[in-house]
Amino acid sequence: MKINQPVTEIERQMRAGSILVSKTDLKGIITYCNKDFKEISGFSYSELIGKSHNLVRHPDMPPEAFQDLWQTVQSGRPWSGIVKNRCKNGDFYWVRANITPLSEGGRVTGYMSVRTPPTREEVADAEALYRRVNANKASLQPNGVAKWISALRSLPIKTLLACLVFTSVAGIATTAAMVVMGASDKPTLAVLGLTGVSTLLFGLLLARSLIRPLAYAQDKLMQIAEGNFFDWVDIGRADEIGNLLKTIMSTQIKLGFDVMDAREKADEAKRIQTALDNVSTSVTVSDVNNRLIYMNQSAHEFFDQLAATIREKEPQFETDRLIGTNLADFFPDDRLRDMYKTKLLEPRVSQLDAWGHSIKLNTSPVHDTAGDYQGRVTQWFDITGELKVQREIDSIVENARSGDLTGRIVLEGKEGFFATLGSGINALIEVVENAFNDIARIMSEMAKGDLTKSMRGDYKGAFGKVQQDINGTMANLEKIMSQLRESGEVITTASDEISAGNNNLSSRTEQQASALQETASSMEQLTGTVKNNAENAQQANLLAASARQTAEKGGEVVSQAVQAMDAINSSSNQIAEIIGVIDEIAFQTNLLALNASVEAARAGDQGRGFAVVATEVRNLAGRSATAAKEIKGLIQDSAGKVKAGTELVRASGETLAEIVLSVKKVGDIISEIAAASQEQSVGIDLVNQAVTSMDEVTQQNAALAEQTSAAALSMNEKAREMDGLMGFFTLSKASQPALPRAEATRKPATTALVQARVSSGTAAPRHHPSPVSFNPVEDEGDQWEEF
Amino acid sequence: MPVQNEHRQATAESLTAGSRNEYLTFSLGDEDYGVDILRVREIRGWEAVTRIPNSPLYVKGVLNLRGTIVPVFDLRLRIGMPMRAYTKGTVVVVLRIVGSDGDRNIGIVVDDVSDVLSMDMAGIQRVPDFGSRLNTEFIFGMVSAGKKMIMILDVDRLAPDHGNGGSSCVRPGRNVNEEIS
Numbered sequence: 001m002k003i004n005q006p007v008t009e010i011e012r013q014m015r016a017g018s019i020l021v022s023k024t025d026l027k028g029i030i031t032y033c034n035k036d037f038k039e040i041s042g043f044s045y046s047e048l049i050g051k052s053h054n055l056v057r058h059p060d061m062p063p064e065a066f067q068d069l070w071q072t073v074q075s076g077r078p079w080s081g082i083v084k085n086r087c088k089n090g091d092f093y094w095v096r097a098n099i100t101p102l103s104e105g106g107r108v109t110g111y112m113s114v115r116t117p118p119t120r121e122e123v124a125d126a127e128a129l130y131r132r133v134n135a136n137k138a139s140l141q142p143n144g145v146a147k148w149i150s151a152l153r154s155l156p157i158k159t160l161l162a163c164l165v166f167t168s169v170a171g172i173a174t175t176a177a178m179v180v181m182g183a184s185d186k187p188t189l190a191v192l193g194l195t196g197v198s199t200l201l202f203g204l205l206l207a208r209s210l211i212r213p214l215a216y217a218q219d220k221l222m223q224i225a226e227g228n229f230f231d232w233v234d235i236g237r238a239d240e241i242g243n244l245l246k247t248i249m250s251t252q253i254k255l256g257f258d259v260m261d262a263r264e265k266a267d268e269a270k271r272i273q274t275a276l277d278n279v280s281t282s283v284t285v286s287d288v289n290n291r292l293i294y295m296n297q298s299a300h301e302f303f304d305q306l307a308a309t310i311r312e313k314e315p316q317f318e319t320d321r322l323i324g325t326n327l328a329d330f331f332p333d334d335r336l337r338d339m340y341k342t343k344l345l346e347p348r349v350s351q352l353d354a355w356g357h358s359i360k361l362n363t364s365p366v367h368d369t370a371g372d373y374q375g376r377v378t379q380w381f382d383i384t385g386e387l388k389v390q391r392e393i394d395s396i397v398e399n400a401r402s403g404d405l406t407g408r409i410v411l412e413g414k415e416g417f418f419a420t421l422g423s424g425i426n427a428l429i430e431v432v433e434n435a436f437n438d439i440a441r442i443m444s445e446m447a448k449g450d451l452t453k454s455m456r457g458d459y460k461g462a463f464g465k466v467q468q469d470i471n472g473t474m475a476n477l478e479k480i481m482s483q484l485r486e487s488g489e490v491i492t493t494a495s496d497e498i499s500a501g502n503n504n505l506s507s508r509t510e511q512q513a514s515a516l517q518e519t520a521s522s523m524e525q526l527t528g529t530v531k532n533n534a535e536n537a538q539q540a541n542l543l544a545a546s547a548r549q550t551a552e553k554g555g556e557v558v559s560q561a562v563q564a565m566d567a568i569n570s571s572s573n574q575i576a577e578i579i580g581v582i583d584e585i586a587f588q589t590n591l592l593a594l595n596a597s598v599e600a601a602r603a604g605d606q607g608r609g610f611a612v613v614a615t616e617v618r619n620l621a622g623r624s625a626t627a628a629k630e631i632k633g634l635i636q637d638s639a640g641k642v643k644a645g646t647e648l649v650r651a652s653g654e655t656l657a658e659i660v661l662s663v664k665k666v667g668d669i670i671s672e673i674a675a676a677s678q679e680q681s682v683g684i685d686l687v688n689q690a691v692t693s694m695d696e697v698t699q700q701n702a703a704l705a706e707q708t709s710a711a712a713l714s715m716n717e718k719a720r721e722m723d724g725l726m727g728f729f730t731l732s733k734a735s736q737p738a739l740p741r742a743e744a745t746r747k748p749a750t751t752a753l754v755q756a757r758v759s760s761g762t763a764a765p766r767h768h769p770s771p772v773s774f775n776p777v778e779d780e781g782d783q784w785e786e787f
Numbered sequence: 788m789p790v791q792n793e794h795r796q797a798t799a800e801s802l803t804a805g806s807r808n809e810y811l812t813f814s815l816g817d818e819d820y821g822v823d824i825l826r827v828r829e830i831r832g833w834e835a836v837t838r839i840p841n842s843p844l845y846v847k848g849v850l851n852l853r854g855t856i857v858p859v860f861d862l863r864l865r866i867g868m869p870m871r872a873y874t875k876g877t878v879v880v881v882l883r884i885v886g887s888d889g890d891r892n893i894g895i896v897v898d899d900v901s902d903v904l905s906m907d908m909a910g911i912q913r914v915p916d917f918g919s920r921l922n923t924e925f926i927f928g929m930v931s932a933g934k935k936m937i938m939i940l941d942v943d944r945l946a947p948d949h950g951n952g953g954s955s956c957v958r959p960g961r962n963v964n965e966e967i968s
Contacts, residue, residue, distance in 0.1 A: 587876065594811065594830045597903040601809045601824040
C-alpha cells in the first residue's frame, strides 16, 4: 500500500467542465492522461506516463475502496466512486471517478478512467464515510438491514418471475385439488385468496424491479444521445437491470474519454494551423481532388504579387477566390499542370518558370492516419533573383576555368547578399589574374634563361606561399646554377687530375704485378727452406733425445763413482785407525825401550849390552812411528783427495742432471721449432695463394685503371660541355662563381700539378671543394632584403 | 846425610873426572831439556791423575806408582812456560829427588821424550847470567848436541824448598861453576 507524503489541507477545485481522463494498463501503469489531469495533479507528463496510478493516491483514502475498485474492474464491471486524490505538492482534490475495463476484440487490455467534479454533498458524505472507515467504525460493504434491503432490491428478475409463477401455479393447483376433493368452501377460498395476495405481491415487486429502472436507463440514454456523457448512472443494482446500467456507464466513460480526446486533438490541430498561418514560407494545401483548401498569409501575399501578371492570361484570377479552385489550372506549363493534377506519391521538388518568375515548388503528399492519400501540401519559393546571379556566376566561373580571367560580375542592380558575393568573386578573380600574370612574366623570363627576376606584390595565403615558393625556386635555381657552373669547373680540373693519376696508377700497377711475381718465387724458395728447417729440427730433436739418454747414463756412472769413493774413504779410515794402533804400539815400545835404557844405565857396565839392545829397539820403534806417521799422512792425503774427488763427482752429477734438463728443453724447443716450421709452411701456402689472388686483382686493377682513364677523359669533355650550356643562364652578380674562369691558365697548372705528383710518386692529399649546399630559408631572407 | 853427600860427591866426581854421563832428553815446545838418566825412575805415558785440593797451579795431582804416591808437576808451569794441552805423546817422567830429608819421587809432565844421549861432562857449560830478573834456578847447565842446545835440569830444585837451605849450598851447578873457574 503506497502512502504518498506529505499532504496539506489545501483543496484544489476542479474547474467546471473540466474532465480528467487517463488510461492504464492491466497493472495500473499510466499509459495516457489528458492535460486537465496533468494540470490539477501538478505532475508533468513524464512524471505520470509509465508510472503507477497510485502516484496520486491520497493517504486519507481507505485501502478497502481501492480493493473494491480493483475487484470490480477486474471482474469486467465499471466502478464509480468519490475519490480524494493528492497533488504533487501535497494538496488534494476530490473527483467522481468512473473506471471501466478497456477491451479490444473481447479481451481486456487496460482500464480507462474519466473523472468529473463531484457535488459538495457527495464530497461531504464520502469524507465522513472514509473517516469512519479509517477509524474502523464503518464498512464500505452494506450490512445489517441495509444489506437485506439491498439484497432484496438486488433480487434477480428471474427469481421474482419464478416465485410469481410458482405461487400462482401452486395456489391454483391447491384450490383445484380442494375443489375436486370436495373440501368446504372456506379453506378453498382462503387458499385462493392467499394465492392471489402472494401473486399480487410478487407482481408488484416485479413491476418495481423492471419498470422504474428501465425508465431510468432510458433517461440516461437520452442524456447520452443529447451529448451529456457525464450524468453518471447509479450502478448500485445487482440484477439484470443493474448489468444494463453498468454497461451504460461503461459507454458513458468510453464516450466521455473519446470526446475529451477529440477535443484535445482539435485544439492541437488549431494550434498547428495558427502556426502555419504565420510562417514566412508560402504554403498551400490541396485536397484529394486537387482543390485548394488552404493557403497561409505568406502564400496569399505571394499570389497577390503575381496576380497582375497572371491576369494577363487568366483574367478571372483573383487571390481571394482561390480557395476551392484548382491552382494547376493557372499554370502555363502543361507538363507541370498535368503533374500537379495527378495523385502525388512522394515528396517532390519542381521548378515552375512562369509569369516572369522562377518558382521552386516543394510538394509533399498528405496522408490520413489510415495511410490513405488526402491531398498535398506545397511550399512556394520565388528564386528568380538567385537564378539570375547563379547564371552570371556560372558564366564567370566557366570562363575562369577555361583560363579567361577578364570577366567580372556587374554589380549594378544587385543588393545585399548578391552584391557582396559579386564583389567578392570579382576581387578573387582579380587577385588570381594578377598572380598568374606575375607568374607568367617570371616563367617567361626564366624560359629565356634569366634567373634574376622575382615576384613582386603583396600576396597572401596560398598566393603568398606560391610567391614565396617561386621566388625561393628562382633564388635556389640561380644558386644551384652558379654552383653547378662552379662544380663544372671543379669537375674539369678533377677529371684532368684523375686522368693523369690513372696513368700513374697504371704504371705502378704493372710494377706491383712484377713485384708480386718476384714475391711468389721468393715464397717458393722460402717454402723449401722452411721444409728443410723442419727436417733439421726433427733430426736435432732425435739427437737431443739421444744426448739426454747419454747424460742420464753419465749420471748413473757418477752415482756409482760416488759410492766407490765413499767405500775408499771408509777403507782409509780403517787404515788410519790401524795406523793409529801401530803408532801407539811404537810409542809404547819407545817408552819401554827408554825405560830399558834407564835400567841399563842404572846397571852400569853390566847393562851396556842391554843398553845397545834398548837403543836398537828404540830405533825400531822410532822407525815404526815414523813409518806410521808417514802412512797416516799419506792416508790423510788420500782421504782428502777422495773427498775432493767425491765433491767433483757429485758436482759433475748435478751438472749432468742440469744437462739432462737442458737437453729436454732443447728437445722441446726443437719440437716447437718443427711445429712452427709446419705452421710457417701452411702460412706460406696461404701467402702464396694471397699473392696469386693479388696478382689477379692487380691485373684487374690495371684494366680498371685504363677504363677509369677513359672515363675521366669523357667526363672532362662532358664537364666542358656542361660549362658551355650553363652559359645560357643569366645570374645576378652576387651568385657569380668566385673562381676565375680563365681556361688557358687552368689547364697547364693542372698538368703541372699532376706531373709533380707523378714525379714525387706519392699521393698528395687532395683538396676537395666543399660540398655544394644551400639553405632556402636564409636565401629567402637575403632575397627579401633586396626587395 | 851420607847418602846425599855420597851422591854429591859422585856427581862432582863424575864431572870432575871428565867421564861420560847419559842424559834423558825431552822437549818442551821447541826447546830440548835433559835430565841425568840415573835420576829417572820410570818413563810412562800420561794418564789421568788424582787432583789434590788447595795445591799450587803447577801441581797436577798425584799418581800411584806401584804403591808409592808420587806428586806430578807440570814442568811448563813449574818453570814459567805457558800451558799446553796434553796429547797422546805427552809423557810423565818419574824422577828421584835427593833432598835434605831423604830421597823422594816426583813426576814431571813433558811434551815429548826424545832420546838417551851420552855426553861428556866437560861439554856442560854454565848458564849465562841474564841478571837477577830471569829465573834460571832450575837449569844446571847447557850442552850442545849436534845442532841442538840441551838444557840440563837441576832435578832437585824442581821440588819445592822445605826450608833447610841445604839444597842451595849444595847446588851442583854453582859448585860446578865454582869448581870450573
